[in-house]
Amino acid sequence: MKIAIFTDTFAPDVNGVARTLQRFTKHLEKNNMEYKVFAPETPGKDLFSSQIHRFMSLPFFLYPDCRLAFPNMISVKAQLLAFKPDIIHIATPFNIGLCGLHFAKKLGIPVVGSYHTDFDKYLEYYDLQFLSKILWRYMHWFHRSMRKIFVPSTATQEHLRKHGFTNTSIWPRGVDCAVFQPDFSPKKLKQKYHIKEKYLLTYVGRLAPEKDVALLPRIQASLPEFIKNNVHWLLVGDGPFKQELSNLTTKNMTFTGFLSGNGLAEVYAASDLFVFPSATETFGNVVLESLASGTPVIAANAGGVKTIVQQGITGYLCPEKNPHAFASSVTSLLLDKEKREEMAIAAREYALKQSWDAIFNRLLEDYQHALIQEDLQVLA
Secondary structure, X not given: OEEEEEOOOXXXXXXXXXXXXXXXXXXXXXXXXXXXXXXXXXXXXXXXXXXXXXXXXXXOOOOOOOEEEOOOHHHHHHHHHHHOXXXXXXXXXXXXXXXXXXXXXXXXXXXXXXXXXXHHHHHHHHOOXXXXXXXXXXXXXXXXXXXXXXXXXXXXXXXXXXXXXXXXXXXXXXXXXXXXXXXXXXXXXXXXXXXXXXXXXXXXXXXOHHHOOOHHHHHHHHOOHHHHOOEEEEEEOOOOOXXXXXXXXXXXXXXXXXXXXXXXXXXXXXXXXXXXXXXXXXXXXXXXXXHHOOOOEEEEOOHHHHHOOOEOOOEEEEOOOOHHHHHHHHHHHHOOHHHHHXXXXXXXXXXXXXXXXXXXXXHHHHHHHHHHHHHHHHHO
């Protein structure tokens, strides 16, 4: 099977979509499967590859992790005609995605898509709710000709079902349990960041309004005094809200910037708790990484995250945008070491079952089903 992937974000971008697609292409390479990726350039970061075709781009104002690219249509058509893909997978609904959709229709290539981001939920964070109806009309038109729409969680599947989408299939995410694992020293990490407090709380993700990161200082302020003075926060990531967030934080909050590999794995594993207030996730890769590291999660009871965290077993789910509920859960677990240790074991055991290979093999099977469906329609 030859696969052409059209996406508005790809490695070296740092976000869940880009990282998932990069892992998928590595899986294809490992299994000697041919693919082409059409993606925007990331100025100053791009790595050359004969299988990845880049185009000049600008950041998308609503979601800078995705870029508005300007694909060379003549070049794309020539590449597709030479490559002759069996299927086109469109991962994002912007310019590159539109380009893929155009050629799928024009050249008669079966097309599937994946839905990674609830942009309608983002609108309220930027006072753009009035665009919601227009957005959904566009999303219906964009996905109408797709054989399958792959979604990362049952929560997202249900969200799309309510908006009239019926041809969805679950494509969850995995985690590399060899990288994200519990065997890191809290003492070394605390020395590295000059942390003297007893407990370490961590957030990992984009520092942006739609991630509800403004809730973190409010959670800290809602902690009892005897806990508040004994915790330190590590905020891992970057984004447009960083400066404003830094103005709200106290001396016991440290911004690390982007971390990856062992540096990120060390932070997860050395933390007592992972706190994730975002209510807009379609899945929540960072939550699964924390569980693989044996660190219990306290998260918003919303979106895809609520399908990962097992209430009272691997962490606690709190009402979204409720700092007092988050603070209560943090306090409860910090004061109950035995419960934290039980959750750590359960978290690791759950993560060990989330194999990337199994997940990607299931996706390839779904591709085959989409192709069979196409063939049956042609015969009919």
